[in-house]
Amino acid sequence: MTDILVLVEHDEGTPKKVSNQILTAAKTVGDGDVIAAIFGAGAAGAADKVGEFGASKALVWEASEATDYATEPKVAALQAAIEASGATVVLYAADPFVTDVVARTAIRVGGGVVADAIDLELAGDRMVATKAIFGGDMNSKCQVEGDRVQFIGVKANSFQAESSGGGAAEVVTLDVTLPESATRAKITDVVQAESSGRPEMTEAAIIVSGGRGLGDADGFDLVGQLADALGGAVGASRAATDAGWIAHNHQIGQTGKTVSPQLYLANGISGAIQHRAGMQTSQTIAVINKDAEAPIFSIADIGIVGDLYKVIPPLVEEINKRKG
């Protein structure tokens, strides 16, 4: 039996969607216990909510160091959680900051890391991860070799979160000893640029994105209206972020974020290979572009050849009408 430790991300006590998806995946593909590791203020609150998605136990560390200092306090906590649980497989949300914690922990405990899994299967005591490579042109299967802790990063929306019907997880407070080095990088400010009420782009089920075809920054108001009608997040091509129409953290592609939402709706984006590298694995792709020859149409499930400024307003109106 292979016990799986899931590093759960949460917003002040509410587990992130991606973490519920990963807990469900661990429960579904695993043959042993699913144990949640939850760190930072609110961790105990989040621990009450992980049983629903299959965790039988939650290891909780609420110390303020988790959020006062970058990365390294959580490395110490994750190491403690691995030791306390005896788990040989650790699943985590493939997100940049979490990846840092896992990367350092893997070196510290002598583990191996496979990042960005879109599917998982357990073969004996090995967690085999499927990941998209070369911008989604190929799939590969990878695993951690030998007698090492297996760290596997799972991409958001690769699995659906489903209630396991299980009861509450047993909550255990984790005993973490911080080395002096854990507090050498102090977080002095946290700036949340937007409070749009929209979902986070990297875990959104729907992303509406805009490119150079918007013509100016105001175009993102229109894209935003469509995103809000669909309950989605707003993304962008590099042409749009380079122009300063929207912040770089919305950029999708080779040098931006890689996303795989259920629906990706591209507006005024031509579909350059560097952009496709960040969105090609989306489950459904819809496109509005006035150039029928734009390469993005070749990966679209539906393409509208038309002016986005003409198509989006009646589209938003109709969606809102149907929502009632």
Add this chain to the structure above:
Amino acid sequence: MRIICPVKRVPDTAAEKKVTDDLTVDRDSVEAILNANDEWSIEEAMRIKESRSDVEVIALCMGPESAQQTVRKALSYGLDGAIQITDPAVAGSDATATARVLAAALKDEDFDLIIMGNQSSDARSMLVPAMLAEYLDVPALTYAKRLAVGEDGSVEADRETSGGHETVQTTLPAVVSVVEAINEPRYPSFKGIMAAKKKPLETKDLAAIGLSADDAGHAGSATKVLEATPKPPKQAGDKVEDDGSGQVGAKALVDFLVAKKFI
């Protein structure tokens, strides 16, 4: 102050890629370039160098012999020198093995700051910066979109988050990884390109940095690729021509979204 810029030779993303029999990227079949993200770290290092008098910037690259081209490209931006780790045994290194080799290469080197790209365009793992920092036992300020290094050895970075940033402070020595938003990289000047040919480039094998063949490549990697299969090309769906009013296009999209249960 001595700044190290780890740079990677990667296949051009714009080119078609193949995998070799041992399931790693076939680096011979496509044109190789300097990893785009490493241009921002070089630019950031050069800006620090130009802002004060005591700065030396050194490129560090683990790769095949042909990576010399990539290293020379890096030098053409005005760096002072380079270290290249080349050994038949490094082929196929995963992030763990790569970080181990880079750390070993720095064991006998002076360094205050390591600035690197946040990810390589081929592996895209984003693992190497934090792993390198762990091997060297220094803090890592990753995904920086702003970096300030004080004369007193203080380091402050704004780390890009999904909704903004977090500001982190530490002291040298440190690893910093940078995102695209941090700067607009310069083009190498003609003078820089000519000068790059004469800049000191030290090439070392694994033994020279105290490692054995088992520490790198497939043997030294913690992960293994079991298979790699091309995905069948996607079948494009319906293409609907709007009539110029927006109504036809909007209706087609609504029908599609309803059929797919997005509305």
